[in-house]
Amino acid sequence: MLIEHSETILAVRDLTASVNGIPILNGLNLEVKAGEVHAIMGRNGSGKSTFSKVLAGHPDYEVTGGTLTYLGQDLLGMAPEQRAQAGLFLAFQYPLEIPGVSNLDFLRLACNSRRRYLGLSELDPLDFDDFIQAKLEIVEIDPAFLQRSVNEGFSGGEKKRNEILQMALLEPRLGVLDEIDSGLDIDALRIVAKGVNTLASPQNSTIVITHYQRLLDYILPDYVHVMEAGKITITGDRSLALELEERGYAWTEDAPEPLEIA
């Protein structure tokens, strides 16, 4: 939702970043305000996932220039856990399996680290049990999943739902969903999208990274950005996604400068 004079959650200016010395992001600009949903689309290798990793602070991605400001704070000076505690959440394209760590314990540790940051009391295992029940319904996860090791043996759809469950528990200000639709059948996609929509509020914002327009039938973006060669080349509204679906990405290469269609 677009809200006038709302707070800026994320401001990205001329961001450049590289992996193993190879430049991937080449001057990316983006501003995300409270209440907004942004979709970033683009072909494989355009830098979408790299951008999500840079936002979350992955150590393999080196920021070589530009600024990254989150709620007025310089993100580049913050460790991955500090970003998470401050309410920046990345839903992974490929959530990792962590054998031996119970999902329930992991979720409680994560939830409490965010609560500490917010000055809220930590939840003991009993309180957490109550707290999580309502969240489970949002993503339609069987409580039995809490007793298993984190993501171990989960199907693709179960892993993605577990990511949205984590988002529901952490109540982020900025949720970054990296290819949350990959590997999902239509039912799982609906559940995941419903979860994302339920969690959206005028205070927080979401960046949805995807290849396909299909996801945007369920999660309605306020802005659609096309990424090409490590920067945003076109910005538009939902109709841009439909146009991409119809015409493919090739025509966007002709755009010399970022276009404002909105």
Add this chain to the structure above:
Amino acid sequence: MTVSPLSKPEGQSRRSDYLRYLWQLGQADLSSFPVPPWRQQLHHQAGVLLQAQAIPGPQEEEWRATSLAGLLELEWTAAQAPQVITKASPEAKVWSGRVGDLLAGDECFRGLGDLAGLGEVFTTLNAACFTTLTVVRLQPGQVVAAPVELKFAIPPGVVTFPRLLVVAAAGSSLTLLEEYVSTGAGPSLTLGVTEVYLEPGAQVSHVRLQDQGTETYHLGRTLVSQAKASRYQGCTLDKGGQLSRHDLTVCHQGPAAQTNLAGLTLARGDQVSDTHTAIIHAHPQGFSRQLHKGIIADRAQGVFRGKVVVPQTGQLTDAGQLNRNLLLSSRARVDTQPQLEITADNVKCTHGATVSHLLEEEMFYIQSRGLDRLATEQLLLRAFAAEIIQQIPLASRRLALMADLTFHL
């Protein structure tokens, strides 16, 4: 009479002299109490063999990965029996004391030494020198519900020869904790032998915890004999010792015996922790599963040699072995070697070994949920260790061990 071995040059003669030095320390302790004839006989037999033996050197296959050179530098004030602290219900009938207090013809020690035959040098040395004995003997069909806990407390400065005999008669059931601790800082040398007999249909859950001081030398042997349809569950945790070596041999003496081994090695600083195991499936339809894990930090060294032997008589054996290691620093080392010796043609045997560091991608995933790097490392290491510790059938120990699991990376 005591000889000091320390002036001798390195080499074969020094290693045989050092063995004789330990033997003489043991003899001095043994001769200070009355000794029954059966004990004299074992002592004598062992003594004859020791004449031709030496502390093993690196050229011996079984000791290729672990050097005992440091041991040869150490001198001991005396040989001394370990203090054995027993916690058991009266029905368990645990006997622990000086061998001289055993009456001739006492049934108590029947079976002693049958399994730990003489030959291997430290078994022979133990046979020549042990002065106290602990025996746990169950009657046929006896089910001891409460765990039997035996703590061997070893003071600094001495060499000690713990000896434990466990006999679980047909259809009996036992949970046993065998624990080694130091009573003070400083080096000591522990040369222990444990024999465990499972008669037909017996069930033994055996936990062995070695948590001696980090300057100590611990060389322990466990020998397990399993009769028909018996079930042995072994859980070992080695975390103490400057040098720790545990040799565990399980031999199936009847068909359809089941063995489940879980082991955890924790080594840090400049500790060396070596586990050698052998499971001998000498009868048909045997089953074994083994998972041994190592967490090796700092400049420490872990060694795992796991042998699974299936001779022609072991048809329809189902054996699986896995060794997984985590190295926490660039200077930590692990030496792992699964060894399958299979002659039978109709068997199912699997084995595997992994050595890895904590995975950066796993670390990042957890950190991106708000846990700092240290908490993330602890979470992953605890998870790795928990897979073994959770198998310890004593809840209080399990919790204490988990609470104690912190790693300074």
